[in-house]
Structures are given as C-alpha cells and as structure tokens.
Amino acid sequence: APMSGDERTGDELKEEANQQFAAQKYKAAIELYTLGLERNPTAPAVLYANRALCHLRLENFGSAILDATSAIEVDPKYAKAYYRRASGNFGLGHYKTAARDFRQVVLLAPRDRNARLRYTECQKEARRVAFEKAIAGEPQPPMSQRLNIDEMVIESDYKGLVLEFPLTLIQVKEMMERFRRQEKIHVKNLYEILRATETHLRSQRPLVDVTIPENGAITVCGDTHGQYYDLLNIFEKAGLPSETHAMLFNGDFVDRGSFSAEVVISLFALQCVFPNRMFLSRGNHETVNMNRVYGFFGEIKAKYGATAADFFTEVFQCLPLCHLIESKILVVHGGIFSQDGVKLSQIRAIDRFREPPDEGLMTELLWSDPQPMPGRAPSKRGVGVSFGPDVTKRFLEENELSLLVRSHEVKDEGYEVTHDGKCITVFSAPNYCDSLGNKGAYITFRAGDSSLEPHFTTFKHVDHPKIPPMAYAGMMSSMMG
Numbered sequence: 001a002p003m004s005g006d007e008r009t010g011d012e013l014k015e016e017a018n019q020q021f022a023a024q025k026y027k028a029a030i031e032l033y034t035l036g037l038e039r040n041p042t043a044p045a046v047l048y049a050n051r052a053l054c055h056l057r058l059e060n061f062g063s064a065i066l067d068a069t070s071a072i073e074v075d076p077k078y079a080k081a082y083y084r085r086a087s088g089n090f091g092l093g094h095y096k097t098a099a100r101d102f103r104q105v106v107l108l109a110p111r112d113r114n115a116r117l118r119y120t121e122c123q124k125e126a127r128r129v130a131f132e133k134a135i136a137g138e139p140q141p142p143m144s145q146r147l148n149i150d151e152m153v154i155e156s157d158y159k160g161l162v163l164e165f166p167l168t169l170i171q172v173k174e175m176m177e178r179f180r181r182q183e184k185i186h187v188k189n190l191y192e193i194l195r196a197t198e199t200h201l202r203s204q205r206p207l208v209d210v211t212i213p214e215n216g217a218i219t220v221c222g223d224t225h226g227q228y229y230d231l232l233n234i235f236e237k238a239g240l241p242s243e244t245h246a247m248l249f250n251g252d253f254v255d256r257g258s259f260s261a262e263v264v265i266s267l268f269a270l271q272c273v274f275p276n277r278m279f280l281s282r283g284n285h286e287t288v289n290m291n292r293v294y295g296f297f298g299e300i301k302a303k304y305g306a307t308a309a310d311f312f313t314e315v316f317q318c319l320p321l322c323h324l325i326e327s328k329i330l331v332v333h334g335g336i337f338s339q340d341g342v343k344l345s346q347i348r349a350i351d352r353f354r355e356p357p358d359e360g361l362m363t364e365l366l367w368s369d370p371q372p373m374p375g376r377a378p379s380k381r382g383v384g385v386s387f388g389p390d391v392t393k394r395f396l397e398e399n400e401l402s403l404l405v406r407s408h409e410v411k412d413e414g415y416e417v418t419h420d421g422k423c424i425t426v427f428s429a430p431n432y433c434d435s436l437g438n439k440g441a442y443i444t445f446r447a448g449d450s451s452l453e454p455h456f457t458t459f460k461h462v463d464h465p466k467i468p469p470m471a472y473a474g475m476m477s478s479m480m481g
Contacts, residue, residue, distance in 0.1 A: 010040035014047060024435040026054040045075035052084040055380070056091070062382025064088035079108040083115065086122070092382050093289035095126035125292070143311045144195040152188040163189040165196065169240070172269045179262040180232060182465060187304050190265065194311050197268040200275050201318035206350045208323045210279060212447040216244030220331060220443040222407030222415075222426040223283065224249065226257025226295070229464040230430055230440060231266065237459060238442060241274040248323055250407045250426070251283020251333035251366070255294035256433055258471040259464065261303050264312070282319035283333040284366040284383075284408070288355055298472030317353050321365045325445060328452055331405045335368030336395050337361060338376060338385040344399050358383070369409060370423050389419035396422055402452065405443065414441025414458045424454060431461035433469045 008016070017032035033051040037043045052067035068085035071078055086101035099122035105115040140146070154162055161178055163171050163185065175185060212218050219238045224231050241247045249267055254260035271278040284290060291297045291313070300309040322332035324344070336342070338359075346361065356363045367384030371377060374388040392404055404423045410432050416425045430440035444455040 010036045045071040045078045060380040061088040061091040063380040149191045167272045206321045206352045207347045208320045217446045218246040220248045221428040223252035225429040226260030228259030228262040241277040246277045248279040251281045252285040254296040255285040258467045286316040295473035328402045392419040414439040
C-alpha cells in the first residue's frame with residue numbers, strides 16, 4: 001500500500017520504476033510499477049509490459065506471461081507485449097505458443113529483423129522438440145557406451161594436464177588450479193569424468209540419505225550458476241570435502257555465469273574422489289530447456305563440442321532430486337508440493353532419469369517457492385507452486401522432519417529464514433549475474449549437535465576474468481527481454 005502522504009503520480013512512479021529497472025533492481029521496479037497500476041486504473045499497456053520485462057529478468061515466467069497478456073488486452077496492437085509473452089513461453093519451453101506470439105510481432109512490426117529471427121528460432125526449437133518426441137520411444141545405449149571412450153587417444157603434442165583414473169584429490173586440485181588460469185582439460189578426460197559420475201549417480205536413489213561425518217560437519221551450498229571464482233572462494237572458506245567434511249551442492253551449478261563448465265566439472269570430479277562425502281542435487285537449471293536459453297549448452301559446445309553437451313544432459317538426468325540429512329533435514333532445490341500428504345516414500349519412488357514433466361512431484365521439487373501467506377498460490381514462475389508456512393509445517397510434521405532447506409532464489413544476505421524458522425533458503429552465487437549486489441552464503445550443520453542448528457556463513461563476490469554472464473547464450477538469451 002502507498003505510504004501516507006505519498007502523492008506521486010502514475011507517471012512519476014513509472015519514471016522511478018524505469019530508473020530501478022535500469023539499475024537492475026527488478027524487485028523494486030516491480031513494486032513501483034504495481035503502485036503505478038493501482039493509482040491508474042486505466043493504466044497504459046506499457047506499465048504491464050515493463051513489469052513483464054522485470055519478471056522475465058527474474059525468471060518469473062508465469063507472472064511475465066500474465067502481465068504481457070494484460071498489456072495485450074489494453075492494446076491489442078502493442079508489439080512489445082506479444083514479444084514479452086513469447087519470451088515467457090519460450091523460457092518455459094512452450095515453443096509453439098511462443099512462435100504464435102513472435103509471428104504476431106512480425107505482422108505488427110514487419111521491419112523488426114530481430115523479431116523475425118526469434119520467430120524462426122522458435123519454429124526451429126518446436127521442430128526439435130517434436131523430432132525428439134518422435135524418436136523418444138527408441139531406447140538408446142548410454143553415451144559412455146556409444147562414445148568408445150577408452151579407445152580415444154590424447155595426442156602426443158597435447159600440452160595440458162592429463163588425468164589418470166581413478167582420480168585423486170591431488171589431480172583434481174591441479175585441474176581446478178588450471179581452470180582458474182582458464183585452461184581446459186582434454187575431452188577424453190572430460191568424458192571419463194562424466195562416465196564415472198554417471199555410474200555413481202545411477203546407483204543413488206532420488207532421495208539420498210546423508211549422515212554427518214563423525215566429529216565433523218556438512219556444508220550445504222545453494223546455486224552457484226557458473227560463478228567458478230566464487231566457488232573457489234567457497235572452498236577457501238569452508239574447505240574441500242574430506243573424510244570429516246561432507247558437502248552438498250543444492251542444484252543450479254550451471255547457466256548464467258560463463259564458467260559453468262569449470263564449476264560442474266570440478267563438482268563432478270570431487271564427487272568421483274569423495275563419493276560418500278560430496279553430494280549433488282538437480283536444480284531446475286540442470287535441464288535441457290534452461291541450458292539452451294541461459295548459456296550452458298553454448299559454453300560446452302564452444303569449449304568441448306556438441307557431443308559433450310549431450311553427455312552432460314544425460315548425466316544431469318541422473319542427479320538425485322533431494323537429500324535427507326540425519327533423517328531430519330530435507331534439502332531440495334525448489335520446494336514442496338501442490339498437494340498435502342506427500343510422503344518421503346513417494347519421493348524415493350520418482351522416476352527421475354528424464355527431463356522434468358510440466359507438472360508433478362519431480363517438477364515441484366525443482367521449481368516451487370515459499371510464500372509468506374498461508375495456503376498455496378500459482379507460482380510466479382509458471383511452473384511448480386508457491387507454498388505457505390502452514391503447508392511447510394504440515395509436510396514436516398507428517399514426515400517427522402525438523403527443517404526444509406532449499407535454494408532457487410537470490411537473497412540479499414545469501415540466505416533467508418522463513419516459515420517460523422522451518423524453511424531456509426540458501427543461495428551461493430554472490431553478486432548474481434555481476435549485477436544484483438547480493439552476498440552468497442552456505443550453511444554448516446555439525447556432528448554431535450542433537451538440535452542440528454544451522455550455522456550461516458556469508459561472503460562477498462570475488463573478481464573473475466572479464467567474460468560477462470550469458471556470454472555463450474547467443475540469441476537465445478535476448479529472448480528474455
């Protein structure tokens with residue numbers, strides 16, 4: 001609600017919102033656009049379209065689609081509104097629906113070359129999805145069998161690091177140091193890491209039981225999103241995994257940041273060395289739709305080739321969906337469910353070796369978010385659900401749990417405790433996208449603490465080489481606004 005004595009006009013609020021948007025403060029801009037719309041019942045379509053663009057930048061695809069639709073209702077010939085609605089549907093992988101709106105943009109603005117390119121791109125993606133569905137019935141042997149990795153040769157004049165398997169911590173540390181210097185590994189070694197990771201992940205259940213090492217601790221990290229130099233900083237502060245130090249990275253290792261390859265290869269390699277101390281969860285960005293839009297596919301193709309990108313897709317489909325620490329703390333990337341009564345046994349039974357469907361338990365684990373209001377509401381993201389404190393309380397009680405830990409959302413301090421202390425969000429990518437100014441955080445739970453009290457560590461971003469976020473996303477990224 002407006003502050004008492006707040007006499008700003010709709011135009012003044014719009015101007016302030018535009019300034020916040022320019023400063024990349026999207027949440028503040030949304031609040032101001034919303035206030036402007038409340039003050040002006042006959043608001044121009046541009047306010048809805050601008051708010052839609054803020055939502056796109058925050059990956060709130062559902063809210064972006066709603067706002068763009070409102071703008072179209074106000075002005076059916078407003079090309080930008082169709083553009084924004086198409087971008088929201090594109091972000092959700094609804095390529096056919098997006099193509100219809102991009103076609104409308106082409107009709108309304110025939111000289112807009114970008115719109116024509118996007119329309120073509122959408123049609124191409126829609127055809128790709130249709131083709132993949134058509135051949136989906138034919139079972140394929142895993143990439144590790146198709147590639148004949150053991151017959152691959154590392155050239156005699158290759159000057160880079162050559163890894164020997166099984167991996168050792170000394171080798172992985174040397175690899176990570178070379179990554180810091182922007183060196184790559186040989187593609188044969190990459191395939192060997194992916195093969196070993198896939199073999200291990202396939203042996204795990206969708207819900208992995210984790211015990212804190214005796215006389216030790218577990219560190220839980222949130223999204224790292226291709227911010228490799230910040231990942232190295234986490235290891236500097238928290239330490240690497242060891243026999244007394246378990247680590248759990250809670251999804252979204254890739255996309256956005258332009259060092260996603262280095263992040264995910266390092267995490268996979270550390271899991272190869274410490275399979276019972278390094279735990280990795282799937283996030284909504286370990287999926288084909290996200291990787292095509294937000295840079296990971298482009299980056300892997302540039303650094304290691306298209307086959308490597310396909311291999312990563314296969315390994316991502318093997319990642320567990322959540323972890324249960326000491327039978328009491330459920331750690332999941334997104335959140336919980338659109339229905340009451342879900343039991344841990346149902347999560348353990350999910351068929352996860354695939355891309356997430358449009359709805360259901362798997363998708364809600366990856367995409368849902370908490371909300372302050374009781375009950376449930378449609379997700380601002382257009383996927384999953386928003387769940388209130390009462391929903392969290394019931395779910396924890398029914399499953400004899402004490403705490404829900406999740407990630408998936410930027411928080412100014414790197415973490416946020418909500419739902420009467422029963423739901424914690426942790427996010428480990430500081431100054432997300434080089435622009436949001438947030439801190440990163442991780443959580444430590446210590447052995448011998450019967451209350452399993454969370455200890456928070458926050459940290460600021462560190463410098464990285466001058467390669468901006470989304471550098472490999474190409475034309476796909478410009479769909480998002």
